[in-house]
Amino acid sequence: MTSFNINDLVRDNVKKLTPYSSARDEFSGEAKVFLDANENSLGSPSLKWYNRYPDPHQLKIKEKLSQIKGVPAANIFIGNGSDECIDLLYRGFCNPGKDNVIICPPTYGMYQVSADINDVEVRKAPLLPDFQLDLVHMETLVDDFTKIIWICSPNNPTANSIHREDIEMVLNNFPGLVVIDEAYINFSRHRSFVQELSEYPNLVVLQTLSKAWGLAGLRVGMAFASEEVIGVYNKIKPPYNIGQATQDIVLKALDNVxxxxxxxxxxxxxxxxxxxxxxxxxxxxxxxxxxxxxxxxxxxxxxxxxxxxxxxxxxxxxxxxxxxxxxxxxxxxxxxxxxxxxxxxxxxxxx
Ligand SMILES: Cc1ncc(COP(=O)(O)O)c(C=O)c1O
Structure with missing residues (x-):
């Protein structure tokens, strides 16, 4: 297999894209009067502090997460739930009607649904009866158009963790993105893969505040990946994907480790x-x-x-x-x- 090269994976239209540049992207320093974003300067009568657009890159949250997870802020993306982190990977890396991904059912349903929405072919290598990866089957499904392999560990709905050596085997041999969805990692005694980012440029780790943190209502998910992959996320995300109220609450919640x-x-x-x-x-x-x-x-x-x-x-x-x-x-x-x-x-x- 060829080695990993992000330029071979990103969609051409995304490579060529001039991303939306918000008022907050173009000016982020100190000023007395902000008349650059067409906000309502008077503010809502009862909720005045929400009249301004939020930080599009959620830097304060990323700095705190960086300390908690031991991962540089530049390697973190924050999504409207991990569901947004999943969907944006399809939009950034998979050409509709051409590329494919591999999933290992039974597993979390959104890998398939997001693929269907984005018109991306899903190839299935069902888990073995002990709910572990069928590496031999997975290998037979990979071709030049395979962009992502989705691995959920601990897996929903089977509840088990996937063997670390098997995940490492995929990371070492597959030249596309390997996404490890660790939504439930805090309930297991196994080590997260977030510390392995420098080892594997093709690794994307997904985590969420919806489970162990008890904040499903806020809709906050995280992707940890190389700066290049995070760059693609930032290029294609909706400008203000995490609202100010959510950012305020998350900042407080992250003090409660x-x-x-x-x-x-x-x-x-x-x-x-x-x-x-x-x-x-x-x-x-x-x-x-x-x-x-x-x-x-x-x-x-x-x-x-x-x-x-x-x-x-x-x-x-x-x-x-x-x-x-x-x-x-x-x-x-x-x-x-x-x-x-x-x-x-x-x-x-x-x-
Ligand atoms: C494996 C897995 N990943 C992701 C999610 C969705 O997480 P979020 O609430 O961050 O969108 C779920 C929700 O049940 C899940 O089971």
Whole structure:
């Protein structure tokens, strides 16, 4: 295989693109009077401080993230959820109707949906029965038009981490982008790949504030990658993709690393307890090991169990139609109270 070269990957129209230059891009110093961005200078009567456009590059947040993650700010992109980070990779690197990507189902649905929206072919190398990568199959799918391989670890919905050596094998041998989606990494004991950016120019690591940080409502995702890949992100992103209110809250939230770590410990302890309590219920056939904040649970008659729980006001995810997840429910670890309610209710289910 040829070696990695970002210029071979970026779409030509993106290479040629003159990006939008906002008022905040053209002037970012100190001034007394700002009349450059067509904002409303009077401000909203009750929320005056939101009359200005936010920092398009979220530099303060990146500086804090840089300290927390040990990654230079220049290697960080912040998106409107990781979903935006996913979509922008298609827009920056995949020519519609021509290029392809590889996914390893069952996995997070947006890799496929974003590909479909962008008219990019998706090639599938299903996970092996132990939910690990089928490297041999993956290799057969790669051709000159393969731009991205998506690896989700810990994987949604199977909850396991992908073997590190297998990911390294892909990183070492595939000349396109290897995206490792680490949305659930904080719930696992495995090391993140964010420290490996200097080792692998083709590596993109996705993380999010939606899971361990407990901030799904804010819509903040992060991509960590080479400066070249971050440059492509910045070139094509909507100018102000993270609003001021979100930036303000995120800046405060990032001071709470210790609290977040405690919360992670609580959820991991609850995950263990929930798995123990579910495992003795007659309806439960198997609980897969989890490195995430959810459990994949094989039951007798998933659809009926799902409906039974719904009838009691408890919503879980029925994954029984998903390859390798026959008769499986995906159950998020809730609060201790919610978990008790779930166990009690499911205990009353008779298939
Ligand atoms: C693997 C994975 N990646 C990304 C996301 C989306 O994250 P965000 O809320 O940052 O868009 C999810 C959400 O469930 C997920 O499971």
């Amino acid at each position: 210790a609290e977040v770590n405690e919360m992670i410990q609580t959820l991991v302890a609850e995950r263990k307890l929930l798995a123990e309590q579910l495992s003795v219920l007659p309806v439960v056939e198997h609980i897969y090991p989890s490195d995430a904040n959810f459990l994949l649970v094989k039951v007798d008659s998933a659809r009926k169990a799902y409906d039974f729980l719904l009838d009691k006001g408890i919503v879980v995810r029925d994954r029984s139609n998903v390859q390798l997840c026959e008769n499986c429910l995906r159950i998020t670890v809730g609060t201790p109270e919610e978990n008790k309610t779930l166990v009690k209710s499911l205990g009353g289910f008779r298939p």
